[in-house]
Amino acid sequence: MFEIADRLLAALECGQTLAVATAVSIDGSAPRTVGTSMAYDGEAVLGSIAGGCVEGAVVGVCDEVLHDGMSRTVEYGVSDETAFEVGLTCGGQLRIHVQLVTPDSVVARQLAAAVRGDAAGIASVVGYARVVDTESGDPVSTSVVGSGNSRAANGVSVVVGGSDDRFASRIEAELASRMLNGVNTLSMIDCEGELLETFFEIAASPAxxxxxxxxxxxxxxxxxxxxxxxxxxxxxxxxxxxxxxxxxxxxxxxxxxxxxxxxxxxxxxxxxxxxxxxxxxxxxxxxxxxxxxxxxxxxxxxxxxxxxxxxxxxxxxxxxxxxxxxxxxxxxxxxxxxxxxxxxxxxxxxxxxxAAKPGVPLMSTRGSIHRVTA
Missing domain, CATH: 3.40.50.720 (NAD(P)-binding Rossmann-like Domain)
Structure with missing residues (x-):
């Protein structure tokens, strides 16, 4: 979401609550890259995930998140029966994580850091293996935000299932490490035997x-x-x-x-x-x-x-x-x-x-047009 951090921050500073949808994995031919985001406030859309391919369907998911505040991970691809319905005919496979972002959230503070030109990082759990809230039995929702330096303990805020922070320190350490290379990655993190599929989104300082x-x-x-x-x-x-x-x-x-x-x-x-x-x-x-x-x-x-x-x-x-x-x-x-x-x-x-590319016309090349980034 850092690529539209300025627009997201402007909306949040006006008091708006947003459902932010982020591409966490892309397989095959898709027109955007991992970390690309769009946001919806119930009336207007900011940004684009797939060049217009799936945005209509994602808006529906954003509406659900705005209504109940629960994050969701959805998947679209040409293998789905609904591929043509949602518009994804370019041959790609997309997984999209949608989360609620409020003006006073830790995510908002990281967006502000990115807009200032500072390094920023967000880690979001998008998939689980045997992980449930110890009281309600529901899947936990984890959001970890890291400070702009390599010390995870400095300025890190963690929310896990409202109160359970069993996995916070493990994800903090991973986020701090990954902020050093500035690459968006989707990884399976082993937290005391529980596997958490976590998307690490990094905003490096500008080149x-x-x-x-x-x-x-x-x-x-x-x-x-x-x-x-x-x-x-x-x-x-x-x-x-x-x-x-x-x-x-x-x-x-x-x-x-x-x-x-x-x-x-x-x-x-x-x-x-x-x-x-x-x-x-x-x-x-x-x-x-x-x-x-x-x-x-x-x-x-x-x-x-x-x-x-x-x-x-x-x-x-x-x-x-x-x-x-x-x-x-x-x-x-x-x-x-x-x-x-x-x-x-x-x-x-x-x-x-x-990108280590020859800089020649696409019509003279073969294979996938869109370079998939980690």
Whole structure:
């Protein structure tokens, strides 16, 4: 549900109670990914789970949850007799967990953390094996919410069957561990011999994109990258060009690019785009970028400029294995000419590189269109 956290939080802050439906497992061809959510308040729908395939049926389940407050897990697929009735004709198999979220709930607090850009995590039990409430005999309903750091005991709230927290510490530990890798997963958790099928939904802090060079191409790329959820920094040594006025929605740094890159934080998700070509620092900057273990390094330039860049890096002793990670000239060959089109070209290559895909037309490929994520 974190992908629509801002819209969910806005509704909750207005005092609305929501039934939030989340895809917890997807098999075969389905147009969205695990963790995708939609919400219903009794009148309006926020978000979409399956690109319009099953939303009508899910709204009915949401109505039930709004009425009695009990969470539910439902499954849809082409093997069902009702597949065409609910609209799932794309070949996928979906399991969807629907839960009640109130303005004062622990889930609401995690949505707020995600909107702030902090890490957040929610664990929900969606299936049970021999687990019942000790007093009523009904299946328990477990919701665990973790704080943005790796210490499960800090800020974690647990609700199990209203009062029974037998399994809280076990799920807390699992949630804290899984928040470190930022991946949504559905797992069977052994809690003192009782098996709880638990969906761990994680909102990692936004990935960084660092753009070197303050130019029109950088402005277009930064705007598009923000839409994709990146935390963008534009760095340029020229104070006349690197200004908040030219780049209003991102961090702007006036610094010598190699010095800034050497001092700033990066990780395996970071994207580095060198859009300037200044012989005073180009080779130093690209060489350092290749040493940082980031997810993507791209450098703009003509083929002649790119050839010179590769030659200089080889003369510096940069290994061919490292050079193979350098995307230069940057971007996919889309025939782009304007800054905005070039931004699409660059981001398309970034997405393809992240998914280890070739970036070719879907009509030339075979197999499932939609990449299933854990």
């Amino acid at each position: 960084r994109m660092i753009i070197f060079g303050a130019m029109e191409y950088s402005a277009a790329l930064s705007r598009a990258a923000v839409v994709l959820g990146y935390r963008v920094t534009v760095c340029d040594p020229r104070p006349l060009f690197a200004t908040p006025t030219r780049f209003p929605d991102v961090e702007v740094v006036v610094a010598w690019p190699p010095h800034y890159l050497a001092e700033t934080e990066t990780d395996e998700r970071t994207v580095i785009c060198v859009l300037s070509h200044d012989d005073r620092f180009d080779a130093d900057l690209v060489e350092l970028a290749l040493q940082r273990g980031v997810g993507y390094v791209g450098a703009m330039g003509s083929r002649r400029t790119s050839d010179r860049r590769f030659d200089e890096l080889r003369e510096r002793g940069v290994a061919e294995e490292s050079l193979a990670r350098l995307h230069s000239p940057i971007g996919l060959d889309l025939g782009a000419s304007t800054p905005e089109e070039t931004a699409v070209s660059i981001l398309a290559e970034v997405i393809a590189a992240r």
